[in-house]
Amino acid sequence: MKLEHAELYLVRLPLKFRFETSFGTQTERTLLLLILSGEGLEGYSEGVMEVLPAYREETLAGALHLLETALLPAVLGKDWENPDQLVQALAPFRGNRMAKAVVEMAFWDLWAKSLGFPLYQLLGGVRREVPVGVSLGIQPSLEATLDLVERHLAEGYQRIKLKIKPGWDVQVVAAVRERFPTARLTVDANSAYTLADLPVFRELDRYALDYIEQPLAYDDLVDHAKLQQALTTPLCLDESITSATEARKALELGAGRVINLKVGRVGGHLEARKVHDVAAAWSAPVWCGGMLEAGVGRAHNIHLATLANFTHPGDTSSASRYWAEDIVEEALEAREGWMPVPEGPGIGVTLRRDWIRKRALEVRRVRS
Numbered sequence: 001m002k003l004e005h006a007e008l009y010l011v012r013l014p015l016k017f018r019f020e021t022s023f024g025t026q027t028e029r030t031l032l033l034l035i036l037s038g039e040g041l042e043g044y045s046e047g048v049m050e051v052l053p054a055y056r057e058e059t060l061a062g063a064l065h066l067l068e069t070a071l072l073p074a075v076l077g078k079d080w081e082n083p084d085q086l087v088q089a090l091a092p093f094r095g096n097r098m099a100k101a102v103v104e105m106a107f108w109d110l111w112a113k114s115l116g117f118p119l120y121q122l123l124g125g126v127r128r129e130v131p132v133g134v135s136l137g138i139q140p141s142l143e144a145t146l147d148l149v150e151r152h153l154a155e156g157y158q159r160i161k162l163k164i165k166p167g168w169d170v171q172v173v174a175a176v177r178e179r180f181p182t183a184r185l186t187v188d189a190n191s192a193y194t195l196a197d198l199p200v201f202r203e204l205d206r207y208a209l210d211y212i213e214q215p216l217a218y219d220d221l222v223d224h225a226k227l228q229q230a231l232t233t234p235l236c237l238d239e240s241i242t243s244a245t246e247a248r249k250a251l252e253l254g255a256g257r258v259i260n261l262k263v264g265r266v267g268g269h270l271e272a273r274k275v276h277d278v279a280a281a282w283s284a285p286v287w288c289g290g291m292l293e294a295g296v297g298r299a300h301n302i303h304l305a306t307l308a309n310f311t312h313p314g315d316t317s318s319a320s321r322y323w324a325e326d327i328v329e330e331a332l333e334a335r336e337g338w339m340p341v342p343e344g345p346g347i348g349v350t351l352r353r354d355w356i357r358k359r360a361l362e363v364r365r366v367r368s
């Protein structure tokens, strides 16, 4: 696959609702879109980094700079037989896994299109639709939370994830569990607590949650292992798992028993498959996390979530939940808690190119 040139777009999309987590409130997303061109074909990917380093440490500005000055020049103008070769060319650059994922994921889409296969078949997918749940931001009141949970359960979502933060945790979980005694519930703290909050987690341990997601620091494993020993409820790691090696260390330490796997966080599909396989070797389920992606990132996530060990419902809910207008033509809609994988070569979605060009905050062209 000869890579010839690339276009980076910054696109701002207003969210249909305010999305509050322990690290702040979002009402829009500014996303980085890559179009990687070669042999008359185009591969697409979206970055999961944000303007500010609130989730992990990468930022849009940093990624844009690194992609334009180093990562794309390292791969353009060359012929790559497969993603593994391309990933090795990016290895000399330390960290920056979200930025590297942008290149690697667009290459997988382009490579799959050149071979005429849907991406999920090249990844080793075993299903044509994936189980989906929904991640609900922190709401203004208990009543509002209960109404929102009710609505999404009625839509068939298989799991409800509640964002929590200090001062908004036990009471909201108790109220939801009391109203919905059999619903599959999880909480996501996005690293807002410390081991000193053990009493809060002992309380949460009583509500039959599927798991408690990333309670402690975004780059920690040791304290999570201590917390897991004190609880019955499994811990699920998200921010802490940046690679297959981190996943192996986490599972070896007992820092968690479930992994929220995000292809954009770990550096792309090759690394995501390694995390998936390491977790399977430790009998730890994975599920497909979300980063409020638009249609390109969402499609990549759905293809990855077709792998066998993705057994818990993911956060790849319908795009129409988030966006009045998406960057792709296709409507990625869940039906009764299941999201069908887009058919067609590669990730199987069509860019709304004119609409993107009109709305783009910035376009950078990179040639070999």
Ligand SMILES: CC(=O)N[C@@H](Cc1ccc2ccccc2c1)C(=O)O
Pocket: 019, 021, 026, 029, 048, 049, 050, 055, 135, 188, 190, 238, 260, 289, 290, 291, 292, 315
């Ligand atoms: C759907 C979900 O809960 N996602 C992340 C948190 C998150 C929340 C808000 C975000 C806003 C902009 C970019 C990334 C974001 C990630 C998580 O699983 O922890």
Ligand SMILES: [Mg+2]
Pocket: 188, 190, 213, 214, 238, 239, 260, 289
């Ligand atoms: Mg999370």
